[in-house]
Amino acid sequence: MTTSKTVPASSPGPEEPSEADRLRVLLRTPAYLKALVFSALIGVPVSLAAFWFLVGLHELEHAMWADLPEALGWASPPAWWPLPLLAVAGVVVGLVVTRLPGAGGHVPAGGLHAGGASAAALPGVIVAAAASLPLGAALGPEAPLIALGGGLALLFRHLVRAPATPQSTALLGAAGAAAAIAAIFGNPLIAAVLLIEVAGVGGPQLFVVMLPALLSSGVGAVVFTGFGRWTGLETGSLSVRFPTAPPRLDTGDVVWSVLLAVGIGALVHLLIIGGRLTAVFVAASPFVRTVVCAVAAGGCAALYAVATGRTPADVASSGQATLAGLAADPHAWGVGALVAVLLFKGAAYALCLGSLRGGLVFPALFLGAATGVLLAPLPGLGVIPGVAAGMAAASAAALRLPVSSVALVVLLLGNSETIPVVILAAVTAFATAELLPPGPPLTPRRPRGGTRAA
Secondary structure, eight states: OOOOOOOOOSSSTTTTTTHHHHHHHHTOHHHHHHHHHHHHHHHHHHHHHHHHHHHHHHHHIIIIIIHHHHTTOOOOOTTTTTTHHHHHHHHHHHHHHSSSSGGGGGOGGGOOOOOOOOOOTHHHHHHHHHHHHTTTSOSSSSHHHHHHHHHHHHHHHHHTTOOHHHHHHHHHHHHHHHHHHHHHHOHHHHHHHHHHHHHOOOOOOHHHHHHHHHHHHHHHHHHHHHHHHHOOOOOOOOOOOOSSOOOOOOHHHHHHHHHHHHHHHHHHHHHHHHHHHHHHHHHHHHHHHHHHHHHHHHHHHHHHHHHHHSOOTSSSSSSSSHHHHHHHHGGGGOOOHHHHHHHHHHHHHHHHHHSOOSSSHHHHHHHHHHHHHHTTTTTTTTTHHHHHHHHHHHHHHHHHOHHHHHHHHHHHHHHHHHHHHHHHHHHHHHHHHSSOOOOOOOOOOOOOOOOOOO
């Protein structure tokens, strides 16, 4: 009679190293160590390029919306001002989409993408962003920055004739994107967390991608901050500063934040679907319909200015400067102005998401903050908790990146008191948006020059 010795199925065999062992082996690999060193080095030029890119966008926007109207005798832009500017933006972006490699970057309605970086697409990305953002697109600069950072990292690899492998392409693309995106959010931690979720990786592969990204963005943040102080120039990084200290949260803040997040999550999801429908519409005739949608977005800003008597820049912009003003003096906005900016900026946002080039974070943050201010008079809900919950909910619903949304809003607000409502709002809005129908898929456009475009 013989007996057999069995090994439990859950016991790993000696030939199967643990994830920690695989990570240690990987960290000792010369190729990966070289990638880390190269990531630290490219953080410097990529951050400098991002600095000047943002300075250029900031200065051009100021010239278009402040200096030029003043030179023509207007204290603020007239109501019709966005129409010709966005018509020019539509023409330029339409030409880029149809004529240049990469089609000017991915369609914003498709969300943020860290992959697909290409040096060949850089000219189109820069031109499309420079035409869209300063001239009045209701979009932010984060998507062009990701493409700029990733494309420059790959370009530098080509210049130094480093080996090109699929792994090095992913690593350097993530590192370059992190160094660039840290510039606009003013914090390398946000860039790292954002790319963790955008990349969608886990296990040891998470560390493989994120160590170069963290290293590059950290080095880049030092260079970016020091260079900004040395030159005295501004890039217009996103910031929110309230005039009063945040109150202690109570039951009303928490309950209203959850209910607020459900509504904002559904509304932002509808705007993203509107952006996807716009993208489908534009894809049938990219040049002509890009111009049509851009002018329609300008019309939204003009109608808002006529209806409220406020500047059309409230609608025809990323929302970055307007958000700072809203946070600094929320009581300067009446109920009518808040309702109008939500309606008209929401419509312009959906139009720009499917036609022009940029990112979807900044306008979503503004729309969420404006909703929070509008509903702050509800019993038991304060302005600061309402704004915090609104920003977190809108960001999570637009990006579908709940951890990144929480990190972004917490670091922007700069306080720990609102963290509970931020987390609750982000998770609630994310779940709400995910449970709703996703809307039409984007039809990929065949890119010129062999590069990938969404």
